[in-house]
Amino acid sequence: MRVFLVVIDETDEARSALRYAARRAGAVDGGVHILALVPQQNVSAFGGIQATIEQEARDRAEMLAHGAAGSLLAEMGIMPAISVAVGGGQKVIREFLDEHGNIAALVLGAAKGGNPGPLVTHFSTHAGALPCPLYIIPEEFDEAANDA
Numbered sequence: 001m002r003v004f005l006v007v008i009d010e011t012d013e014a015r016s017a018l019r020y021a022a023r024r025a026g027a028v029d030g031g032v033h034i035l036a037l038v039p040q041q042n043v044s045a046f047g048g049i050q051a052t053i054e055q056e057a058r059d060r061a062e063m064l065a066h067g068a069a070g071s072l073l074a075e076m077g078i079m080p081a082i083s084v085a086v087g088g089g090q091k092v093i094r095e096f097l098d099e100h101g102n103i104a105a106l107v108l109g110a111a112k113g114g115n116p117g118p119l120v121t122h123f124s125t126h127a128g129a130l131p132c133p134l135y136i137i138p139e140e141f142d143e144a145a146n147d148a
Contacts, residue, residue, distance in 0.1 A: 001029070001031055001102065002025070002028050002030035002031070002102075003025075003030060003031045003032070003033050003081075003100075003102050003103050003104055004021035004022075004024055004030060004031070004032050004103075004107050004135075005096070005097070005100075005105070005132075006018045006021045006032060006033070006080075006108075007035050007037065007093060007106075007108060007119060008034050008036050008064060008065055008068050009036070009037070010064060011109065011117075011139075012109075012111075012139050012140075013109030013110055013111045013116075013117065013137070013138075013139040014109045015109070016109045016137050016138065016139055016140070017108055017109035017135075017137045018032070018068055018072065018107075020137045020141065021105075021135075022075075022076045022078050022080075023076070024107075024135075026078060028104075030104060031080065032080035032081070033082075033083065033100075034065050034068055034069060034080045034083070035083050035084075035085065035093070035096060036061035036065040036082070036084045036085075037061065037084075037086075037087070037092055038057045038058050038061045038084060038085065038087075039087075039088075040087050054086070058084060058086065061084050062082075065083075066082065068080075069082055083096070089119050090118075090119065090122050090123075093119070093123070097130065097132065098131070101131075103131070103132050104132060104133075105132050105135050106123065106133070106134050106135070107135045107137060108120050108123060108134070108135070108136055108137070109138075109139060110136050110137065110138050110139060112139045112140060124136060
C-alpha cells in the first residue's frame with residue numbers, strides 16, 4: 001500500500017499538507033501516516049523538571065496528532081497511522097523514512113511568505129537524497145479548486 005507521510009504541527013500549512021495527502025491516498029487506495037515531532041529538550045540541572053516538560057510536550061504532540069487523525073477520519077473516511085518522535089525534525093524524518101520502506105511520499109506544508117519553514121527548506125535542498133518523492137504543499141492550496 002502507498003503511504004503518504006505527513007509531518008504535523010499546529011500550523012495551517014501542516015493542515016493543508018494533511019488534506020492533500022489524504023486526497024492522494026484516497027485516489028490510490030493508499031494510507032496516511034501522521035508524524036508529530038517533539039523537540040529535544042535542553043539538558044537541565046533539574047532532571048525531574050526536564051522530564052515533566054518533555055512529557056508535557058509529548059502529550060501535546062500526541063493530542064495534536066490524534067485530533068488531526070480524528071478530523072481526517074470524519075472528513076474523508078481515512079484512519080491514518082500515527083507516530084510521535086522526540087528529536088530534531090530533519091534527523092527524525094530521515095530515520096523514519098529509512099525504517100519505513102512503504103512510504104510513497106513525504107508531504108510537507110509550506111508557509112506563505114518569505115520562509116516556507118525549516119523542514120521544507122532542508123528537504124527541498126536535499127530532495128535528491130530522499131528514498132521517496134517530496135511533495136511541498138502551499139499553505140493556502142485549494143485542491144478542489146485546482147481539480148476544477
